[in-house]
Amino acid sequence: MSSPTRRYKSPSELSRANNNNNNNNTTHLPPPPPQNNHRNTPYLPTPTELALLTLYPTLLLFGALFSLLSPETRAAPYDTLRQAHAQDPSLAPSYFARKDNLFNVLFVKRGWAWITAAFGAFVLAHPAYRGGGNQTRRRVRAGVRWVVVTGWWVFVTQWCFGPPIIDRGFRWSGGKCEVVEEMVFGFGEGGVKEVVTAAACKASGGSWRGGHDISGHVFLLVLGSFFLVQEVGWVAARWARYLGEERCVVMHDGAVKGAGVEAERREQQEEAGVLTVLETLGFGGRLAAAVTGLCAWMLLMTAIYFHTWFEKLTGLVVALAGLYVTYILPRWIPALRSIVGLPGI
Ligand SMILES: CCCCCCCCCCCCCCCC(=O)SCCNC(=O)CCNC(=O)[C@H](O)C(C)(C)COP(=O)(O)O
Numbered sequence: 001m002s003s004p005t006r007r008y009k010s011p012s013e014l015s016r017a018n019n020n021n022n023n024n025n026t027t028h029l030p031p032p033p034p035q036n037n038h039r040n041t042p043y044l045p046t047p048t049e050l051a052l053l054t055l056y057p058t059l060l061l062f063g064a065l066f067s068l069l070s071p072e073t074r075a076a077p078y079d080t081l082r083q084a085h086a087q088d089p090s091l092a093p094s095y096f097a098r099k100d101n102l103f104n105v106l107f108v109k110r111g112w113a114w115i116t117a118a119f120g121a122f123v124l125a126h127p128a129y130r131g132g133g134n135q136t137r138r139r140v141r142a143g144v145r146w147v148v149v150t151g152w153w154v155f156v157t158q159w160c161f162g163p164p165i166i167d168r169g170f171r172w173s174g175g176k177c178e179v180v181e182e183m184v185f186g187f188g189e190g191g192v193k194e195v196v197t198a199a200a201c202k203a204s205g206g207s208w209r210g211g212h213d214i215s216g217h218v219f220l221l222v223l224g225s226f227f228l229v230q231e232v233g234w235v236a237a238r239w240a241r242y243l244g245e246e247r248c249v250v251m252h253d254g255a256v257k258g259a260g261v262e263a264e265r266r267e268q269q270e271e272a273g274v275l276t277v278l279e280t281l282g283f284g285g286r287l288a289a290a291v292t293g294l295c296a297w298m299l300l301m302t303a304i305y306f307h308t309w310f311e312k313l314t315g316l317v318v319a320l321a322g323l324y325v326t327y328i329l330p331r332w333i334p335a336l337r338s339i340v341g342l343p344g345i
């Protein structure tokens with residue numbers, strides 16, 4: 001996942017270079033490709049992963065700063081209870097400060113479907129997933145990782161043996177469903193209804209108020225985009241031999257080795273020469289890159305126009321927890337790795 005200049009030579013390139021040297025009557029082999037003997041810790045993301053992960057808090061910080069400094073945003077009326085600017089088109093500071101903006105309605109509100117579609121297109125169509133004795137096993141393991149990440153999305157935002165984690169957190173922190181307009185049958189004292197989910201509260205005409213509302217948008221956009229980065233990045237980079245660094249894994253005997261020891265050799269593309277980034281990604285990878293880019297844009301919009309900074313931070317932390325379990329834990333728990341695998345291995 002780093003620059004093409006560090007690309008390893010394929011066996012055929014090495015043998016060609018070797019032949020040229022023999023023709024020139026020299027007995028020296030070409031210098032070996034630079035080896036990186038440094039082992040990354042299996043317990044933490046690799047340096048490239050860490051650099052990419054740092055972009056998320058950076059976007060959130062930049063958004064917070066922008067909202068503090070932008071005169072239009074500062075001047076626009078803000079509803080602290082709803083954690084959003086006025087939604088009237090004439091008052092909202094930007095099209096993206098409105099909940100009914102098309103990117104929100106068609107993309108984020110259907111976000112998991114987009115992420116699933118991009119992932120599916122990549123796994124079904126990319127040459128790295130075709131051929132080799134383990135083709136089916138690699139696809140099944142990718143599917144298992146999708147189930148784990150999707151399970152986390154379901155538990156946090158949709159359903160967790162009852163209300164989802166976001167709604168449970170909201171109520172644990174003192175939040176309630178309040179009805180301002182009218183008292184309806186079933187309400188407790190002071191217009192506060194015993195409703196346990198944000199969706200049910202909204203459906204009954206109430207407002208979900210008073211608690212800590214983990215940002216569902218930040219959660220979904222971080223979880224989904226980094227899932228695609230992991231699934232497409234490692235697979236495409238390993239296949240095209242763009243790898244400048246390697247994940248390390250703990251083996252059954254406790255030894256720490258590069259994850260490549262568990263990889264199947266055939267899946268790497270051998271002869272086509274240096275591929276461009278677009279060729280390396282293929283159709284599914286390009287769709288995933290577009291979805292990831294949109295996620296980053298909408299994350300920035302959420303950072304600027306919605307929620308408190310602490311609600312955005314908890315959205316980020318809850319997403320990172322799911323990503324750690326799916327992508328880092330298997331590196332140091334071999335039994336888990338044998339079920340979920342590692343992308344590209
Ligand atoms: C550990 C293993 C557990 C096993 C669990 C198995 C999981 C199986 C899940 C089955 C359903 C999967 C469906 C996948 C296909 C789809 O993607 S369909 C859904 C499309 N819908 C969305 O993408 C909705 C996305 N929106 C949201 O999540 C929320 O709207 C939000 C963005 C979080 C914001 O919430 P608000 O309430 O609007 O603030």
Ligand SMILES: Nc1ncnc2c1ncn2[C@@H]1O[C@H](COP(=O)(O)O)[C@@H](OP(=O)(O)O)[C@H]1O
Pocket residue numbers: 084096097098099100101104213214215216217218298299301302306307
């Ligand atoms: N980038 C964005 N664009 C539009 N609306 C956004 C948004 N980020 C958050 N919101 C809105 O802010 C509210 C809280 O978002 P969340 O908790 O998911 O982060 C949601 O409102 P609604 O639930 O009224 O649609 C959501 O639609």
